[in-house]
Each structure stands twice: as C-alpha cells, then as structure tokens.
Amino acid sequence: MEKLIVIGGGAAGMTAASWARRLKPNMDIIVFEATRMVSHAPCGIPYYTEGLFNDENLFMTYTPEYFKEKRKIDVKINTRVVEVNLKDRNIVIFENLEKKKYEFDYLVLSMGARPKRIDSEGEKILYVHHPADATQIRNELWSSSRIAIIGGGILGIEMAEALQARGKKVILIHRGKYLLNRMLDEDMGKIVTEKVMSEVEVKLNESLVEIKNGGKLIITDKGKYEVDATVVAIGVEPNIDVVKGQIKIGETGAIWVDDHMRTSVPNVYAAGDAAESVNIITKKPDWIPFAPVANKMGFVAGNNIGGKEVVFPGVVGTVITKFKEYIIGKTGLTENEARRYGIKTVSAIVRHKTRARYYPGGKDIIVKLIAEENSMRIIGAQIIGEEEVLGRLNMLAAVVQKGFTAEELFFVETGYVPPVNRVWDVVTLAARKLYTGVGGE
Amino acid sequence: MEKLIVIGGGAAGMTAASWARRLKPNMDIIVFEATRMVSHAPCGIPYYTEGLFNDENLFMTYTPEYFKEKRKIDVKINTRVVEVNLKDRNIVIFENLEKKKYEFDYLVLSMGARPKRIDSEGEKILYVHHPADATQIRNELWSSSRIAIIGGGILGIEMAEALQARGKKVILIHRGKYLLNRMLDEDMGKIVTEKVMSEVEVKLNESLVEIKNGGKLIITDKGKYEVDATVVAIGVEPNIDVVKGQIKIGETGAIWVDDHMRTSVPNVYAAGDAAESVNIITKKPDWIPFAPVANKMGFVAGNNIGGKEVVFPGVVGTVITKFKEYIIGKTGLTENEARRYGIKTVSAIVRHKTRARYYPGGKDIIVKLIAEENSMRIIGAQIIGEEEVLGRLNMLAAVVQKGFTAEELFFVETGYVPPVNRVWDVVTLAARKLYTGVGGE
16 A cells, blocks of 8 residues: 655645545555644734733634544644654654654645744744744733734744734834835835834834843843743744755755645655745746745645646745735845846835725725836735735735736726725725826726 | 816716826816705615715715815805707706706716516615615605515515514515516525515415505515505616717616727717626626626716726626625626527525634635636636625635636635634635535545
C-alpha cells in the first residue's frame, strides 16, 4: 500500500492529506503535528486575545478525530518530527521516549512558518504565533497593564487593537517611517498610521536595541520603555530546519517547488508557508505566508499525489487586515515593490463612499490602483475602508491575476443599489482616473 | 462652432455631455431635460418612500447650475423635446408656448426608460419611476394604509420593503411562481421569496385582470383585493417614441447602436436605457437598463463625439437589490437564460458565512455559480447575503466579462482576515465545487 506522510497539520497539510485521500481511498496517510491542534490558523489569535471568544477549539476548522473518522487520515498530534531522511525516505519521531522510524512513498512538507526571534530572551517576551500557545500568551497579556509591541506590521496592529480593547496601555515600536510599510505604499500607509496613532502610542523610525529584565525594559535607539510584557511581531520565516541541506531552498528562504508543488526530491512535496512560490506579475520567486495560499497549495499537492494533475498558478500577494473600523487590503505589487523590480508604474487614488449620498450609514473607502506604465495593466491595488473592502479586494486580485488593463477594469459592469454602493463604484472611478487621467465622479 | 444636443439629462446624457465638453472645450452643448432634475437616477425612490431622506435634491448627483457653471453645458430643464428631425438635423421644443427649432451637428439620444403601463387608469394607480414625481407619489402612499404592488421584480420588492417599513399593509401580487424570476433561478429566487413572504403578503402565480375604482380594487385571475392605492411595477421599456420610424430599432426594442454608441444615423448617438447593447456571453442583443451601464455608455458616446475613440465592450447584466437584511445580486446569465440561448450549463450552490466561526456577527451568504459545460467558463453568478455581497458580485462580473474558467476562479488569491471572511471564501468554494465536483470546506 502506498504511504503518504505529511509533516505539519495546519491548513496546507490537512488540505493536502484530504485531497490525496479523496483520490486514493486506499493510501496509508499519516499526519504528524507537533502541537495538539490541526487544521488551525494563527489568524484568530488577536481576536482571542481581545476576548471575542474563549473556546480554543474554535481555532480548528476540523478536529483530529474528524480527520480520523471521516477521512481515514491518521493524525498524530503532539508528535514532533525530529529527523527527515529524504535519501532513505523515512522520518523519525519520538514515541514513548523512543525513536521511531516511519517510511514514506510520498511526503508533504507543510511545517508552516515561525515567528522571527530577537536575540534577547525572557519570560515576558512573547511571540504570538501558534494557536496551541494562545491561552498561555493571553493569560500573560491579560495580567499585564503596560505592553510593548515590537513591529508595526499586520500582527503588530492587530495585537495593538486587541490589547487596547482589553484596556491595556499599548506602546507600538516600529522601525519604519509608517505602519504596514511592507504591505502599503506611504500614501496609503500614512492613513492607517494616523488612525493607529489616534488610538495607541506609536513610535516610528525607532529600532529595537535590546530587551532587558526578561521582557520588561525595552531599549531602542531613541529611548527606554518600562513595560509589563513585550509582544515581538517582527515577521515570520519558513520553518524548514528539519530538511535543510537535503533539499533545494529557494531565493526567499522557503522550500523551492515547481508548479505542481514538487520539491527537488522525487515524490516529496511542499505546501503552505514552508514553500516558495512564483509571483504571477514579476515571474520571480515570492513567499506569501497566508492561509488562503497555503490551502490552495495543499489542494495542488494533494491532487497531484492523488494522481490528478493540478497546476498552481502562482501568487499575487493578497493581504487583508483590520484596525478598529478600518479594513485594509492589498493585492499585487505596491509601487515600492514595483520599483525594486524595475517596473515603471502609474497610479491613482480615489476616495469615495460606500453608499448613495442619501442612504444612511455610508462609510469612507479609499482605493489606490497601480498599473504598469506601458501596458496599462493593473499590477496592484490597495484599499482602506469601513465596509465592502473584502469583495473589492478579491475582485482586484482576480484583475491583477488575469492582467486586466485599466480600461478593461473601468468597463467591468459593477452593481449599484443605493444601500451598498454609489452609481460609480470607487474601483471604477480609480480605473477611470488611471485610464483617462481625469478624477471626480 | 460644432453643436451637440443631448435629449435627456439623466445619467447617460449628462455623462456624454461632460466628456464631450472635456475633449472639445469650444463645442456648443445643450441638454434638454423634460423634468426639473438632471443627473438623476430613480434607484433612490424606494428609500425616499421609506422616509430615509427627505431632500429631493439628493436625487441629483449634480445640479443644473453645476453643469452650467462648471462645465459650460447649457441645461434646459422642464423642456420636453416634441419633435426630432433626424434628416433635417434639428429638434423642436416648446418655449413660451411657441415651437422652437434647434439644429445639431451631433445628437445624443438619452431619453431613458419609462414604466410599462397597464390598461386601467386611475388617480390611485401609481408608477414609480422619475425622481421628479417622487414627492407626489410619496404623499399618495403615505396617506394610504393598504397598498397593492403589482409585480414582484426588483422595484416591487424594494417598494414592498419601503412601504412595510412605513407601517403600511402591503399586498404584493406577482405573476411568476417566485419573486425576482427574471433575475434569479428558481433555487435562489425561492430563498428570497420565502424571506419576502415572512414580511409581507405575497400572491404568487396570480395575474392582474384589471384595476377598478381608480386604483382601489384589484381584480386578478384568482381574487379581488380592496386597497387604498396600487403601485404598478411590471417593468420598464425604452422611451424612444420621438425617434421611432427615423432610426434603426434593435431586437430588444431599444435603439440599435454599434460599439461606439453610434446609431444608424450619422453623428447621432444613443446611450443609457434608450440604447440597446450586446451581451458579452451570448453575443446577442441585450438591454440592461441600469445606471452603471448608462453612465459607461454615456462615457463612450461623449468620448467618441469628442474625438477620442472608445469602444463599449457590451454588457453581462449585473443587477443588485436589497430586501431587508438580504442583499441580492446577479451577473451574467441565469440558468434559465442560458437554456433559452441553447447553452448547456453546470452549476454549484454554496452556503457559507462571512466571518470566521469564532468572530462575532458572521452572516449567511449563498453563492450560485454557473459555467458553460464544455469550456467550464463562468457565465453567471447569483448571490444572496447579508454583507459583503457587492464586492463579490463585482468580482464575478469581472470574471464573467473576461471568461475565467471555474479553475481560474478557484485559484484567485482571495483575502482572509477573520472579521470579514472565512479562510475559504464562499466564491472560492463554489468555484471548487464546480471544478472538482466536491463540496464542503
């Protein structure tokens, strides 16, 4: 009987296992997961920290038991894989304190990502990442009054919102000159920064030097801050130590894969945050460690292992986050990124409303569109708004992925009913501004 | 000096005039508008009837004065064009009770649509269409207690919501076997029908025979209803009597135009609800009398008159409406329509939620996708949901317009953050169900 081993029971791993199972009902499938949770995603931790829910099991879409019973997938939780021997085609775990070897025909590497760490160590230095640690971290944070957050990226501002909502005094220390500076261009990022600064204390252009007193004294290049605890949110990196030296690693530091999610080793696949992908716009390696990409990579790996050929088209880099009333989204390249790739761009920003002038409750929405100058193809978009951001972002992801021109985007037949839009949709207006150079309604 | 005359100051006409003005700063431009309002759209009338706003001027995006002062467009309101002489290239109006002739080099026909009428006449038989009549109609309705609505299409259910919210006893009489039966397939339409029936009295499969007592006695093929007033909402038709016999009329009954919005008469353009267009999927004539299409047609006509060539790509038929908490949208073909065009379809319906399981306030959302069986290209979509419907609908309009396959739609890199989505977006799941035949998350 064919044997499939999956290392890591997150979004990508469980999706890969599930699709392999569907296509090969008799395959022997084992998933090894280091924690007690599978089918989990860390995206919920800020909301758990805020206290919006209290049942940790909700982090899991499906439980280990579900996979065992319904999908005949043997899930071994609390089981860390300590060795992977790609040449000998086996992996090693500890079982009852003894090493145990498992052989495979197919392997999926879906160990995910892990937080980047700083040099300092301490009990009150907290990394927010795995749902399995969420309760412990929440307890630490709830018992603290003054909390520093290092890093003004997505996780940083989500944690700032959560902790401020819990009544904590938050100080957010950020190296960049505006928040979300890897996600947004400065024009859009400044709008978010102003909003965050109106709610919590933000230090911009300030770099961490070290953290002392076990997490209670922050020393930066500009000052010192005494706090009760520190959340470090300076980004993530692929969690691939277990296969380093045995497999091709891509430019981004994640495992190289082809468009079938095959690694450089036969019948060994990688999917999710452990795997690299190719940016559809630049055709260059890219790494987008978010759950929707992970799930789709898992789908591709699982289908191909199951014998049904499926090709992963690559990534555009869709990201969405929330701070208070603001939903903030980005897809494709920012102008900053485009510049790094030597792509000449034109852009347009339009500020509009989400409902007809006369319909109560209309909210602000701001859209930035970026086109490649010669072709006028849309290569990126950024949105800040208080409602109806998600669908527009998904629309623009489709537009970027398929290479619509500004003119084609302008002519998309958008919907209009006064309670949920203006006659001229904000995206249509932004496309028109790019296409004609003329703003206004 | 070149002379442009525009007949009808609605969305299409004012947009055409504005773009012609931009490109030809010295052109002599006159807009003749039969009512006192320009740049108006009837879509707000149900909300005005509900009492959500009281300032009639809010129906206008811009006032006649704005166009005169800012755009040097001579707007003649309350001026009905009584004759159009396409051969002699002039139009005739009444000015101070005398006929007056105006010559043109370019003409835009943007007279819009008008409600279809029934045979019966009476003071309490009301047609809801032009914002200029909104106050009079609202007064009639507010002074009535029991109101019949004839027609369970978009306007019918919007008026039902508005009048019920005003505390009226509403009876909605509909010929079809479910509501919105021209917009939705039966599977989706029934969901809306159930919702409407839980709020107001609905009579299905019931045809109007006549209305007596000036609008106070409804006689159908199944019964008689005594009411205080009747709203007739059985659809609209192009308002083109003034040019009939002088110009090519299309299959749909609207003015035939090419993809530059040129009619069969040189330098005479038509745009908006008066004009026909071509369906992008079927390549057949189609007529989509909604404001976003009208605006874009006006843009195309105005640019071409101004000397800048712009091509209108055709329509897919995007429609969106609201009943209470439900936002209801459709783009592309329904399965019913596809069948009429001899297109074989496959479809998938997915019911999902708008937020993560653990995030408070998640709402239901249901998406139906329709693909052409052989190519698996998405040719239609229907959505019912309580939030984030609009953007998803616009996304699907883009998808239909550009001919994405189900597989391509599945691989669109959608955004995910727990407060506004699930990891697997409902559209992604519906695409996956079409593409793989497998439902579930």
